Amino acid sequence: MLREPRRSQAIIAAWAVSVFALSALTGLAALAMASAAALLLFRRGALREMRRVLLAVVPLSLGLSLASWTWLWLLGTPPPVAPFVALPARTSLIAFVTFSVLGRVDLLRAAAPFPTSARLLVLCLAQIHALRLLATESALGLRSRLPRRPGTRDVLQGSGAVTVALLTLSARNSRDIGDAMRSRGFH
Amino acid sequence: MHIPDGFLSPSVTLPAWGVAAPLWYWAVRRNFGTSSTESLPVVGALTAIAFVVQSIMIPVPGGTSAHLTGVAILAFLYNPGVAFVCESLVLLLQALFFGAGGFTVLGVNALAMGLLGPGAAWLVHRALRPLWPRAAAFAGAYVGIQVATLGVSLVLGLQNRLDSDYMPVPFSVMLPAMMLPSLTVVGVVEGLYTLATLSLLRKARLLDAP
Numbered sequence: 001m002l003r004e005p006r007r008s009q010a011i012i013a014a015w016a017v018s019v020f021a022l023s024a025l026t027g028l029a030a031l032a033m034a035s036a037a038a039l040l041l042f043r044r045g046a047l048r049e050m051r052r053v054l055l056a057v058v059p060l061s062l063g064l065s066l067a068s069w070t071w072l073w074l075l076g077t078p079p080p081v082a083p084f085v086a087l088p089a090r091t092s093l094i095a096f097v098t099f100s101v102l103g104r105v106d107l108l109r110a111a112a113p114f115p116t117s118a119r120l121l122v123l124c125l126a127q128i129h130a131l132r133l134l135a136t137e138s139a140l141g142l143r144s145r146l147p148r149r150p151g152t153r154d155v156l157q158g159s160g161a162v163t164v165a166l167l168t169l170s171a172r173n174s175r176d177i178g179d180a181m182r183s184r185g186f187h
Numbered sequence: 188m189h190i191p192d193g194f195l196s197p198s199v200t201l202p203a204w205g206v207a208a209p210l211w212y213w214a215v216r217r218n219f220g221t222s223s224t225e226s227l228p229v230v231g232a233l234t235a236i237a238f239v240v241q242s243i244m245i246p247v248p249g250g251t252s253a254h255l256t257g258v259a260i261l262a263f264l265y266n267p268g269v270a271f272v273c274e275s276l277v278l279l280l281q282a283l284f285f286g287a288g289g290f291t292v293l294g295v296n297a298l299a300m301g302l303l304g305p306g307a308a309w310l311v312h313r314a315l316r317p318l319w320p321r322a323a324a325f326a327g328a329y330v331g332i333q334v335a336t337l338g339v340s341l342v343l344g345l346q347n348r349l350d351s352d353y354m355p356v357p358f359s360v361m362l363p364a365m366m367l368p369s370l371t372v373v374g375v376v377e378g379l380y381t382l383a384t385l386s387l388l389r390k391a392r393l394l395d396a397p
Binding site for chain 1: 191192193194195196197200201215219231235238252272276280282285286287289290291297304329351352353354355356360364389
């Protein structure tokens with residue numbers, strides 16, 4: 001049995017190979033078999049990951065496929081349906097495997113032997129988190145200052161000040177995170 | 188204009204990874220060593236904003252979507268290498284946590300949206316900046332997004348040439364479907380976004396924005 005971070009690194013390596021292999025599948029039958037195998041392998045938490053795929057991946061990939069099929073159909077040549085079904089099926093399968101694997105590994109621990117990458121990763125995740133917090137706080141602040149529900153115009157008018165605040169805060173935030181990581185040996 | 192996982196076969200994605208990997212190594216070593224402490228805060232903030240603006244995607248026919256990238260500004264403020272690393276990081280995070288783009292297509296997406304686009308934007312900006320600084324930023328961002336879109340459509344067209352069962356949309360159909368929204372709407376919005384962000388950076392006094 002491998003110990004961390006080797007275990008997470010081995011799982012990530014196996015996942016990387018498997019997603020490239022899955023991206024080579026073209027037939028619907030092969031994709032259905034691979035999906036069944038993935039469901040069997042990652043049955044713990046499968047419903048949660050399937051819901052995530054359904055919300056995050058399926059709308060866009062299905063939209064792309066449908067838009068492409070409709071575009072070709074409008075141009076006068078009704079294209080075969082199977083390749084257009086295979087496109088979102090492949091995308092969804094790869095996303096399901098990715099989400100399932102990531103739920104089973106410690107990504108930051110696996111990246112720890114690569115300090116620069118780990119520092120960049122932590123910094124960006126922290127910034128994204130700070131950005132979400134600031135956006136929520138700004139929206140609440142705007143709502144509290146107006147007697148009515150803020151419209152698009154109000155949001156656009158307030159966006160400049162919010163972005164300046166975001167940049168100033170995130171600069172401070174990054175400096176703090178950078179200092180904290182350096183003090184823990186990430187150079 | 189992310190290409191999602193499963194829209195390109197390994198015959199295209201593996202060579203793209205082969206090209207991108209040494210460039211990532213070189214760009215990280217050159218731009219994100221221990222001497223980068225001062226630039227990291229602004230780079231982190233701009234990367235976070237790029238992450239957000241790229242999350243709003245509109246599907247277009249041909250196998251990809253239309254959206255802003257927000258990375259030309261990183262090329263203007265630092266260099267195309269920084270933009271390449273930051274965009275790759277954005278793409279990696281989106282692929283791993285949000286299912287946007289993907290891991291297998293990371294090389295292709297990063298080369299198109301992180302290197303070709305910002306590289307072209309940087310060249311245009313450098314050429315025009317001494318004459319018209321603001322117009323240079325707008326034109327650079329506009330050209331950058333067109334080059335990135337063209338790169339993505341060329342790769343998807345190549346996939347159709349290699350295996351039309353895998354990617355059934357031919358290049359002749361894909362090119363106008365992808366370039367039209369990019370030329371008319373996305374490029375203009377990207378240019379305006381870049382101008383606005385540069386002005387806000389000056390206001391926030393975070394650095395000497397051009």
